[in-house]
Amino acid sequence: MTTAKYSKTTHNGRDVRVIEADSEAISVVKIDNTVTASGNYGVNGTFFSSSNDFLGIAVNNDTAIGGNARFNAYGNKQRGTFYCYRDLRSGNRVHDVANVRKVEDFPLSPNMKLYAIGGLNLYVNENIIEQEFYRRLDVNEEASGINNVIKKSGSTYSSPGLRARTAIGYSYTTGKVVLVVFQSETPWGMRQFMKDKGCAMAVYLDGGGSSQMRYKSGQTTGTFVPESASGIREVFSMVKVNPTAWQ
Incomplete structure (x- = not known):
């Protein structure tokens, strides 16, 4: 039996929606357009160019879900990727x-690999300050071309503007995969929240108009799309949550 739980909270005074699920309930899937119209529960996946041209790794059962989905930025950039595999010795995930x-x-x-989804490393297991965090996103992952991820002046880094953002992580405290959509946050603020949730690893997925969640709370299905006022963006991949039961 697998379970998932939806909750609503705040961080830095702004709305945050969370799904915590058993890993066995998680998969990475291709969808036709939006998370909200997919019929699936979960959150948006990785960066993309078109419906069959992914800019980040999106793999399920070692199979790419679409064009170029075995690569981050066509294999040109070394970026943070969250993955789950089965240990051959113990059989554990x-x-x-x-x-x-x-x-x-x-x-x-x-x-x-059971599944893998690419984005940007949030370095939650590192003891680093904000300046170093953004430097790593710039130098290690070449993320300067992604909107509102890095703010740089000379050799000085700082947080960019607020926007909707999506993250995935794993908490050793609860043994759950943690999926989060932020109404409006900075990458550094995301990192702080995922650390507070007990995540020892976490990745920033596509954000802005792509940040979307579909969840179940009791017997009610709900959606959360922070930037829906400008129209719900088609995203074409998602981290799907399909538990035996919702708590």
């Missing part, structure tokens, strides 16, 4: 985040 260009670069069990 293991979760990790690695900065990779392509699926084959994963440091552990590269041919035993």
